[in-house]
Amino acid sequence: MSTPHQTPAPAAPVLAVEGLNxxxxxxxxxxxxxxxxxxxxxxxxxxxxxxxxxxxxxxxIGLLPEDVHATGSxxxxxxxxxIISASEAELSRLRGKDVAMVFQEPMTALNPTMRxxxxxxxxxLVHGTxxxxxxxxxxxxxxxxxxxxxxxxxxxxxxxxxxxGGQRQRVVLAIALANDPSLLICDEPTTALDxxxxxxxxxxxxxxxxxxxAAMLFITHDLGVIANVCERVLVMYxxxxxxxxxxxxxxxxxxxxxxxxxxxxxxxxxSDAHRQLPTIRGTVPSAGRFPAGCVFNTxxxxxxxxxxxQPPWMEIAPDQGFACFHPAGTEEEAxxxxxxxxxxxxxxxxxxxxxxxxxxxxxxxxxDPAVRGQITVSDVTRRYxxxxxxxFSPAPTIDALRGVSFTIDPGERFGIVGESGCGKSTLLRxxxxxxxxxxxxxxxxxxxxxxxxxxxxxxxxxxxxxxxQDPMSSLDPRMRVKDIVAEPIVAxxxxxxxxxxxxxxxxxxxxxxxxxEVASRxxxxxxGGQRQRISIARALAPQPAILLADEPVxxxxxxxxxxxxxxxxxxxxxxxxxLVFVSHDLSxxxxxxxxxxxxxxxxxxxxxxxxxxxxxxxxxxxxxxxxAVPDLRAALAASRDTPERGMPxx
Numbered sequence: 001m002s003t004p005h006q007t008p009a010p011a012a013p014v015l016a017v018e019g020l021n022x023x024x025x026x027x028x029x030x031x032x033x034x035x036x037x038x039x040x041x042x043x044x045x046x047x048x049x050x051x052x053x054x055x056x057x058x059x060x061i062g063l064l065p066e067d068v069h070a071t072g073s074x075x076x077x078x079x080x081x082x083i084i085s086a087s088e089a090e091l092s093r094l095r096g097k098d099v100a101m102v103f104q105e106p107m108t109a110l111n112p113t114m115r116x117x118x119x120x121x122x123x124x125l126v127h128g129t130x131x132x133x134x135x136x137x138x139x140x141x142x143x144x145x146x147x148x149x150x151x152x153x154x155x156x157x158x159x160x161x162x163x164x165g166g167q168r169q170r171v172v173l174a175i176a177l178a179n180d181p182s183l184l185i186c187d188e189p190t191t192a193l194d195x196x197x198x199x200x201x202x203x204x205x206x207x208x209x210x211x212x213x214a215a216m217l218f219i220t221h222d223l224g225v226i227a228n229v230c231e232r233v234l235v236m237y238x239x240x241x242x243x244x245x246x247x248x249x250x251x252x253x254x255x256x257x258x259x260x261x262x263x264x265x266x267x268x269x270x271s272d273a274h275r276q277l278p279t280i281r282g283t284v285p286s287a288g289r290f291p292a293g294c295v296f297n298t299x300x301x302x303x304x305x306x307x308x309x310q311p312p313w314m315e316i317a318p319d320q321g322f323a324c325f326h327p328a329g330t331e332e333e334a335x336x337x338x339x340x341x342x343x344x345x346x347x348x349x350x351x352x353x354x355x356x357x358x359x360x361x362x363x364x365x366x367x368d369p370a371v372r373g374q375i376t377v378s379d380v381t382r383r384y385x386x387x388x389x390x391x392f393s394p395a396p397t398i399d400a401l402r403g404v405s406f407t408i409d410p411g412e413r414f415g416i417v418g419e420s421g422c423g424k425s426t427l428l429r430x431x432x433x434x435x436x437x438x439x440x441x442x443x444x445x446x447x448x449x450x451x452x453x454x455x456x457x458x459x460x461x462x463x464x465x466x467x468x469q470d471p472m473s474s475l476d477p478r479m480r481v482k483d484i485v486a487e488p489i490v491a492x493x494x495x496x497x498x499x500x501x502x503x504x505x506x507x508x509x510x511x512x513x514x515x516x517e518v519a520s521r522x523x524x525x526x527x528g529g530q531r532q533r534i535s536i537a538r539a540l541a542p543q544p545a546i547l548l549a550d551e552p553v554x555x556x557x558x559x560x561x562x563x564x565x566x567x568x569x570x571x572x573x574x575x576x577x578x579l580v581f582v583s584h585d586l587s588x589x590x591x592x593x594x595x596x597x598x599x600x601x602x603x604x605x606x607x608x609x610x611x612x613x614x615x616x617x618x619x620x621x622x623x624x625x626x627x628a629v630p631d632l633r634a635a636l637a638a639s640r641d642t643p644e645r646g647m648p649x650x
Contacts, residue, residue: 012077013036013037013038013039013077013215014037014038014039014041014076014077014182014183014214014215015036015037015060015074015075015076015077015183015215015217016036016073016074016075017033017034017035017036017060017072017073017074018034018072018073018074019032019033019034019071019072019073020032020033020034020056020059020070020071020072020073020074020084021033021070021071021072022052022055022056022059022064022068022069022070022239023068023069023070024067024068024069024287025067027287027288028239028287028288029052029055029068029239029287030052030055030056030059030070030239030240031238031239031240032072032240033052033056033072033236033239033240033241034241035234035241035244037183037215037216037217038215039077039182039213039214039215040209040210040213040214040215041215041216041231041232042206042209042215042216042218042229042230042231042232043215043216043217043218043230043231043232043233043234044217044218044219044220044225044226044229044230044232044233044234044247045057045217045218045219045220045233045234045236046219046220046221046223046226046233046234046235046236046262047221047235047236047237047262048221048237048262048284048557048559048560049221049284049527049528049557049560050284050285050286050287050527051236051237051238051239051284052236052238052239052240053187053219053236054187054188054219055068055239056219056236057101057185057187057217057219059074059083059084060074060083060099060183060185060217061083061091061095061099061101061185062083062084062086062088062091062095063101070084071084072084076094076098076099076182076183077182078098078182079094079098081094093127096123096126096127096175096176096178096179096181097127097129097179097181098181098182098183099181099182099183099184099185100175100176100177100179100181100183100184100185101176101184101185101186101187102169102172102173102176102184102185102186102187102189102205103172103187103189104187104188104189104191104192105192106160106165106168106169106171106172107160107165107168109172110160110168110171110172111160112159112160112161113159114159115156115157115158115159116144116155116156116157116158116159116160116163116171117137117140117141117144117155117156117157118137118140119171119175120139120140120143120144120156120171120174120175120178121133121136121137121139121140122136123175123178123179124136124139124140124178124179127179129178129179129180137156139178140156140174140178141153141156143174143175143177143178144156144170144171144174146174146177146204146208147170147171147173147174147204148170148200148204149163149167149170149171149174150167155167155171164197164420164421165192165193165197165420166193166194166197166198166200166201169189169190169193169197169201170200170201170204172189173189173201173204173205173208177208177212180212180214181212181214182214182215183214183215183216183217184205184208184209184214184215184216184217185216185217185219186205186216186217186218186219186220187219188219188220188221189201189205190202190220190222190225191220191221191222191555192554192555194419194420194584195419195584195585195586195625195628195629195630196419196624196625196628197419197420198225198628198630199627199628199630202225202228202229202630205218205229206229216230218230221557221558222266222558222630223251223262223263223266223558223632224266224629224630224631224632224635225630226247227247227248227251227630227632227635227636228630228631228635230247231246231247232244232245232246232247233245233246233247233250233251235250235256235258235259235262237258237284237295237296238284238285238290238295238296239287239290239295240295242256242258242259242295242296242324243255243256243258243259243324248635248636251263251632251636252636255324255327256296256324256327257296257300257301257302257324257326257327258280258296258299258300261278261279261280261299261559262280262558262559263632264277264278265277265278265279265280265558265559265561265562266558266632267632267633268587268588268590268591269591269633274569274570274573275565275566275569275591275592276566276569276570277562277565277566277591278562279559279562279563279566280299280559281299281301282298282299283527283529283530283560284527285298291308292308292309293306293307293308293309294307294308294324300326302326303326304326307326366445366446366447368446370410371410371445371446372410372445372545373410373411373445373545373546373576373577373578374407374408374409374410374443374444374445374446374578375407375408375414375431375442375443375444375546375578375580376407376408376441376442376443377404377405377406377407377427377431377440377441377442377443378405378440378441378442378443379403379404379405379439379440379441380401380403380404380405380427380430380437380439380440380441380442380450381399381401381402381403381404381437381438381439381440382399382400382401382423382426382430382435382437382438382602383397383398383399383400383438384397384398384400385397386398399602400423400426400602401423401426401427401430401437401602401603402601402602402603403440403603404423404427404440404599404602404603404604405440405604406597406604406607408578408580409578410545410576410578411576411577411578412578412579412594412595413572413579413581413592413593413594413595414578414579414580414581414593414594414595414596414597415580415581415582415583415589415592415593415595415596415597415610416428416580416581416582416583416596416597416599417582417583417584417585417586417589417596417597417598417599417625418584418598418599418600418625419584419600419625420584422599422600422601422602423599423601423602423603424550424582424599425550425582426602427599428466428548428550428580428582430442430450431444431464431548431580432460432464432466432548433449433452433457433460433464436450436451437450444460444463444464444546445463445545447459458492461488461491461492461542462488462492462494462542462543462544463544463545463546464544464545464546464547464548465488465538465539465540465541465542465544465546465547465548466539466547466548466549466550467532467535467536467539467547467548467549467550467552468535468550468551468552469550469551469552469554469555470555471523471528471531471532471534471535472523472524472528472531474535475523475531475534475535476523477522477523477524478522479522479523480519480520480521480522481509481518481519481520481521481522481523481534482502482505482519482520484523484534484538485505485508485509485519485534485537485538485541486501486505486541487538487541488538488539488541488542489501489504489541489542492542494542497543504541505519505537505541506519508537508540508541509537511537511540511571512533512534512536512537512540512567512571513533513563513567514530514533514534514537527560528555528556528557528560529556529557529560529563529564532552532553532556532560532564533564533567535552536564536567536568536571540571540575543575544577545577545578546577546578546579546580547568547571547572547577547578547579547580548580548582549568549579549580549581549582550582551582551583551584552564552568552581553565553583553588554583554584554585561588565588565591565592568581568592569592579592579593581593584625585629586613586614586622586625586626586629587629587631589610590610590611590614593610594609594610595607595608595609595610596608596609596610596613598613598619598621598622598625600621605619605621605622606618606619606621606622614626
């Protein structure tokens with residue numbers, strides 16, 4: 001007698017999260033989060049800073065701070081204990097073995113006093129996956145080779161400070177995969193990396209989990225990365241999952257207005273005639289201050305009374321997110337294109353006071369108005385000499401710049417792109433008068449600053465200002481905002497253009513989209529995007545003709561990035577500034593700049609109109625940079641032709 005065919009039961013998920021709540025004292029931070037990840041599945045978790053992404057990831061591995069508590073259930077396949085209620089001893093046995101994590105900053109994840117090989121081997125020795133120390137060290141070298149760390153044998157004997165950021169992240173990945181975990185959690189692992197290094201690290205992560213058939217949760221704010229790495233996506237806001245599903249399905253047809261806003265802000269191609277990007281108005285509220293009803297209703301242009309009075313969540317299907325009261329409609333979509341959005345410019349950008357345009361320090365204006373804001377760099381080199389390694393050998397030298405030449409016209413938007421170590425920052429320091437070239441000339445508004453003394457460079461401090469990459473480290477935490485913004489004026493003994501210094505500061509804060517009453521606060525009381533606005537206000541205080549921006553948006557969420565880029569574009573137009581914009585991301589430079597120089601090893605390898613360089617690159621290195629940028633549009637288009645597991649059409 002034949003046995004009837006039976007459909008095999010679906011395999012149990014590697015990770016099952018049910019009803020996860022995280023809070024501190026009486027304030028809820030993560031609310032009723034539930035999802036599963038199957039074996040071999042790659043799931044992305046996206047959202048702005050403050051949405052609860054990292055707290056969710058830390059909950060899954062039992063690494064929440066002491067004063068933060070969690071309830072609910074987090075279970076790993078093959079582990080008897082629930083992670084939420086497990087003891088520290090039980091958690092120590094599964095961390096690094098059953099579940100591993102790759103953090104955003106590798107230097108803080110590595111022990112600076114231990115050799116790299118010993119740190120990789122330690123993970124295997126602690127969990128007993130290597131029979132002895134010699135076997136662990138041998139396996140460590142193999143893992144470093146797998147992670148494409150150059151010269152793995154020598155690297156195993158080196159210390160973390162001897163590696164670049166990308167190499168350190170590869171080491172952390174080798175440690176995370178050393179014991180073949182069933183779940184890998186990646187928390188913004190490539191945010192601080194160059195695009196080419198990022199691509200290498202992402203390839204290593206995907207290959208590592210595929211070879212082990214492991215589950216992966218990838219936390220990031222970069223939707224392009226998610227589109228190229230993950231199969232399913234969870235969209236988080238206000239500590240809640242507001243939408244989830246297959247990546248391409250969610251990105252092509254987003255149902256929640258928050259998802260739609262993130263996608264629009266990520267698309268640097270879709271700007272208007274004034275280079276204005278779509279943004280999500282306002283900022284993420286502080287913990288405990290999210291509104292009733294739909295937590296996004298205070299930032300949504302489609303919100304009605306129903307969004308504030310109805311219950312906050314209407315579940316529509318298990319593990320499929322929640323309904324939006326006013327979901328996006330298909331009439332706004334085009335096949336293969338990113339969904340458009342009607343979200344307006346951020347509320348911080350509204351009701352802005354027009355800048356009066358009066359100039360500070362008129363005595364520093366160039367005698368020839370035609371050269372205002374002009375920069376001419378001619379055959380500039382910069383050679384650094386390192387300390388001698390021995391008494392009889394010559395001191396080693398490094399050529400940071402090798403014959404760099406270009407001219408930036410008044411009012412032009414000029415981009416400089418390249419990887420870390422290519423000479424971008426050295427060139428920027430020389431333009432700012434913070435360093436001197438070994439040879440060549442640098443003319444700012446007709447004056448050669450290459451050989452001027454510090455005293456004679458005083459005119460440059462009012463004519464040229466900088467905006468740095470990390471606003472938190474560039475702002476004095478002990479100074480109030482009003483003192484930070486006023487510092488360039490006070491230090492140079494300049495006079496405000498109109499009225500008092502306080503009135504000038506109020507006008508500057510209003511111009512960059514901040515309320516004047518925030519002047520009495522300290523930097524730590526602001527979000528990252530707001531701190532960058534303060535940095536821009538400080539740079540504009542002496543009303544310069546030239547603005548140097550060094551990676552000003554690389555550390556920001558996509559929605560905040562769009563706001564800051566819109567602000568920079570507005571100010572450059574209104575104040576007729578010459579902009580020098582430094583970045584490793586050609587897509588950002590394409591949006592902001594008219595002309596771009598591509599740098600490699602201290603040289604300019606390609607120079608031309610940005611759109612021409614972007615669409616028809618001539619140098620192989622430029623092509624490599626462009627290919628490394630995670631392109632959301634390209635991923636959407638490619639997915640139509642190449643169905644994958646978990647994606648539409650599979």
